[in-house]
Amino acid sequence: MSVHQVLAQLSDAAPSMLASAEPAGLLPARQQMALSLGWHIILACFGVAFPAMIFVMHLRGIQKKDPVALELAKRWAKVSAVLFAIGAVSGTVLSFEMGLLWPGLMGAFGDVLGLPFAFEGLAFFLEAIFLGIYLYGWGRIPPKRHVLMVLPMAVTGVIGTYCVLAVNAWMNVPTGFRIVDGEVTDVEPWAVLFNSHAFAQSGHMWLAAYMVAGFSIAGVYAVGLLRGRRDRHHRLGFLVPFAFATIAALAQPFVGHLLGEGLDERQPAKLAAFELAETTTDGASPLRIGGVIIDGEVKGALDIPYLGSLIAQGSATEPVPGLDTIPVEDQPPVNLTHWAFQTMIGVGMLLMLAVLLYWFMRWRGRDLLDNRWFLRFAALGGPLAVLALQSGWVATEVGRQPWIVHGVMRTTDAVGDYTSGLWWLLAASTVLYGAMTIGAVIVLRSMARRWRAGAGDLPSPYGPRPAEAVER
Amino acid sequence: MTLETAVAAALFVGVIAYAVLGGADFGSGFFDLTAGGSRRGAQLRTLIDHSIGPVWEANHVWLIYVLVTWWTAFPMSFAAAMTTLILPFLLALLGIVLRGASFAFRKHAETLGQARLFGAVFAVSSVLAPFFLGTVAGALASGRVPADGHGDLWSSWLNPTSLFGGVIAVGTCAFLAGAFLTADAARGGQSGLADRLRTRSLLVGLVTGAVVFAALVPLQRDAPTLSAGLTGRAAPLIVLSAVGGAATLLLLARRRYGPARLTAVLAVSSVVSGWGLGQFPWILVDQVTIAETAGARATLQGLLVAVAIAAAVVGPALLYLFRLTQSKEWAHQS
Numbered sequence: 001m002s003v004h005q006v007l008a009q010l011s012d013a014a015p016s017m018l019a020s021a022e023p024a025g026l027l028p029a030r031q032q033m034a035l036s037l038g039w040h041i042i043l044a045c046f047g048v049a050f051p052a053m054i055f056v057m058h059l060r061g062i063q064k065k066d067p068v069a070l071e072l073a074k075r076w077a078k079v080s081a082v083l084f085a086i087g088a089v090s091g092t093v094l095s096f097e098m099g100l101l102w103p104g105l106m107g108a109f110g111d112v113l114g115l116p117f118a119f120e121g122l123a124f125f126l127e128a129i130f131l132g133i134y135l136y137g138w139g140r141i142p143p144k145r146h147v148l149m150v151l152p153m154a155v156t157g158v159i160g161t162y163c164v165l166a167v168n169a170w171m172n173v174p175t176g177f178r179i180v181d182g183e184v185t186d187v188e189p190w191a192v193l194f195n196s197h198a199f200a201q202s203g204h205m206w207l208a209a210y211m212v213a214g215f216s217i218a219g220v221y222a223v224g225l226l227r228g229r230r231d232r233h234h235r236l237g238f239l240v241p242f243a244f245a246t247i248a249a250l251a252q253p254f255v256g257h258l259l260g261e262g263l264d265e266r267q268p269a270k271l272a273a274f275e276l277a278e279t280t281t282d283g284a285s286p287l288r289i290g291g292v293i294i295d296g297e298v299k300g301a302l303d304i305p306y307l308g309s310l311i312a313q314g315s316a317t318e319p320v321p322g323l324d325t326i327p328v329e330d331q332p333p334v335n336l337t338h339w340a341f342q343t344m345i346g347v348g349m350l351l352m353l354a355v356l357l358y359w360f361m362r363w364r365g366r367d368l369l370d371n372r373w374f375l376r377f378a379a380l381g382g383p384l385a386v387l388a389l390q391s392g393w394v395a396t397e398v399g400r401q402p403w404i405v406h407g408v409m410r411t412t413d414a415v416g417d418y419t420s421g422l423w424w425l426l427a428a429s430t431v432l433y434g435a436m437t438i439g440a441v442i443v444l445r446s447m448a449r450r451w452r453a454g455a456g457d458l459p460s461p462y463g464p465r466p467a468e469a470v471e472r
Numbered sequence: 473m474t475l476e477t478a479v480a481a482a483l484f485v486g487v488i489a490y491a492v493l494g495g496a497d498f499g500s501g502f503f504d505l506t507a508g509g510s511r512r513g514a515q516l517r518t519l520i521d522h523s524i525g526p527v528w529e530a531n532h533v534w535l536i537y538v539l540v541t542w543w544t545a546f547p548m549s550f551a552a553a554m555t556t557l558i559l560p561f562l563l564a565l566l567g568i569v570l571r572g573a574s575f576a577f578r579k580h581a582e583t584l585g586q587a588r589l590f591g592a593v594f595a596v597s598s599v600l601a602p603f604f605l606g607t608v609a610g611a612l613a614s615g616r617v618p619a620d621g622h623g624d625l626w627s628s629w630l631n632p633t634s635l636f637g638g639v640i641a642v643g644t645c646a647f648l649a650g651a652f653l654t655a656d657a658a659r660g661g662q663s664g665l666a667d668r669l670r671t672r673s674l675l676v677g678l679v680t681g682a683v684v685f686a687a688l689v690p691l692q693r694d695a696p697t698l699s700a701g702l703t704g705r706a707a708p709l710i711v712l713s714a715v716g717g718a719a720t721l722l723l724l725a726r727r728r729y730g731p732a733r734l735t736a737v738l739a740v741s742s743v744v745s746g747w748g749l750g751q752f753p754w755i756l757v758d759q760v761t762i763a764e765t766a767g768a769r770a771t772l773q774g775l776l777v778a779v780a781i782a783a784a785v786v787g788p789a790l791l792y793l794f795r796l797t798q799s800k801e802w803a804h805q806s
């Protein structure tokens with residue numbers, strides 16, 4: 001299908017889209033994207049945030065001649081080698097899927113949204129290069145130079161996050177092109193790269209990455225502390241990632257709020273779904289916690305008067321535009337979007353309160369690392385941060401539907417002309433991702449077990465014995 | 473040179489780099505697969521771990537570079553190729569995913585059983601990934617991808633040109649890996665291992681060279697446009713590839729492993745360049761040319777800026793990594 005045909009369809013009146021049945025490949029393509037993106041984003045968080053934590057630990061190790069810190073940095077580097085490898089390949093899956101699953105999007109808008117990806121590729125290049133240098137540089141590069149080799153990865157994490165989120169921001173707030181007579185024209189790739197929405201969205205994701213990685217790594221050491229391994233190794237291993245996660249968790253609500261500013265103008269349907277605003281109220285809208293819309297009626301929600309307008313609109317009088325202002329064919333799945341959004345906020349708030357409590361008690365002279373209930377909660381911090389992350393992505397992605405490019409291209413027009421055979425791909429991918437998850441868990445757990453047993457290096461089991469290594 | 477051609481050339485540099493650098497990593501899987509039982513193959517497998525460990529992820533990024541440049545600069549042809557060749561692309565992707573994951577898992581496997589499982593997956597997927605990418609190249613080059621996409625799901629890549637493309641891809645990967653691994657073994661002082669690798673590399677080189685030149689015959693019927701290009705405009709590159717291949721065999725035979733790596737790279741980069749020049753100016757042969765499918769000019773210019781920045785920033789870093797891995801400190805196994 002040519003650009004022209006795609007866009008000719010687009011400019012057709014929307015109701016005709018409703019009348020036509022959904023393409024057979026649409027639902028499996030969506031689920032496939034959700035699976036592969038949802039799996040990759042967790043590893044991407046480690047790719048973005050782990051290097052800075054390793055850097056701090058490594059630097060402490062060599063500057064203060066702290067063997068505990070140095071050992072932690074060494075182990076984290078080995079763990080990151082495993083995580084980054086599966087992160088690299090699961091990211092590659094997404095590059096392919098952009099074209100395989102969404103040829104309508106890539107064919108029509110590849111040259112509009114491509115430039116940020118080019119710079120993301122550049123960042124990924126640098127990350128992979130310095131990963132190789134850093135991982136294999138232990139004992140081979142002078143220590144003071146070696147520790148600096150992990151730093152570029154923290155920087156490329158920022159750039160990579162920005163570039164990918166610039167594309168996603170563009171999908172929410174398309175810019176940098178015009179459509180004239182059904183043809184995409186006047187393409188301004190730099191306007192896409194630096195679109196107004198990219199900064200806030202990437203900041204939100206960048207902080208999320210530090211929350212996921214920070215709480216997850218701290219959680220590992222919280223479990224160790226719970227099991228009675230109360231040494232300095234575990235306290236330090238907890239504190240450094242927890243400190244990173246703390247800063248991120250405290251900043252996140254503000255960046256998230258900033259991101260939501262003006263959503264009523266940009267994507268009113270998404271805002272209405274977030275707020276479960278079925279009808280536009282007279283005067284201020286309530287904050288609606290929980291609840292579902294069934295047959296056009298809100299049920300089971302807890303309404304707090306005024307708060308909805310205050311948060312979303314920054315006004316005590318202006319209502320949140322309700323779904324009654326949006327044509328039915330342009331509405332996203334409301335309940336899923338609403339619940340995902342509120343789960344993200346709820347879990348994010350919980351994590352923020354937990355870190356506040358920890359540092360407050362510490363300031364009062366009590367270390368909560370001695371409290372089993374706090375440790376139990378900290379052990380769940382990683383999974384909770386992942387839940388918030390996934391909920392946030394579901395909220396923004398499902399909330400953008402039925403559009404893939406808001407107001408410009410519907411998801412039905414982006415998907416390939418495939419049959420329901422695409423479900424087999426989803427089934428196979430589920431098995432593959434399941435197997436990779438199991439493989440990673442087995443390997444990482446066995447590494448931890450051997451480290452606890454006192455092994456320093458982890459030689460490969462098929463490696464030649466020392467006597468055979470030196471060949472005559 | 474037009475703007476479109478310049479971007480296509482930049483894209484193709486990525487294809488060559490991936491074929492050579494990524495190819496050598498995939499080819500290591502072929503030697504891993506044929507290394508023998510866990511006792512006999514231990515030394516070679518350790519060498520492979522050591523040899524590709526620091527570089528495979530960086531080399532892998534060339535693939536991302538190619539994909540991103542392709543969809544940004546030539547979006548419609550990208551969508552057409554993806555929808556037509558979804559099966560070989562997915563199979564190659566499966567190989568790429570399993571290769572990377574199992575390589576990382578094997579390195580830190582605890583038991584011999586685990587290492588064997590991950591190792592087998594690593595080795596087999598390392599052979600499959602280039603095969604399917606080779607079939608994709610054959611499909612593009614033989615005019616099997618219609619301009620509007622959604623071509624035949626099967627015959628587009630199960631045809632003589634594609635199958636030769638797949639076999640040649642596996643062969644060239646193994647040939648490169650053989651040259652690199654032999655040199656690495658010799659440099660690390662493992663002369664017995666180097667001798668074993670030398671014999672195998674010679675064998676792989678002879679077979680691959682024979683297949684490349686045998687392929688020229690069926691290509692005349694199956695891919696006439698490409699064939700005309702290969703025997704016409706691109707003929708010097710094919711000759712150069714033959715010279716490079718022969719020189720590699722000679723150097724390997726004489727145990728001059730260092731220079732043999734260079735001639736092997738020359739042979740493979742020439743034959744890949746020959747394919748590119750042979751099908752120029754088509755992107756999808758007989759269907760769409762570079763100029764016809766090119767995206768917006770502003771984007772093409774932006775891409776060239778990105779490529780220039782990449783050359784200035786990534787280039788030195790990449791050279792530093794390669795220099796480190798070839799230095800004396802890194803030759804000793806940790």
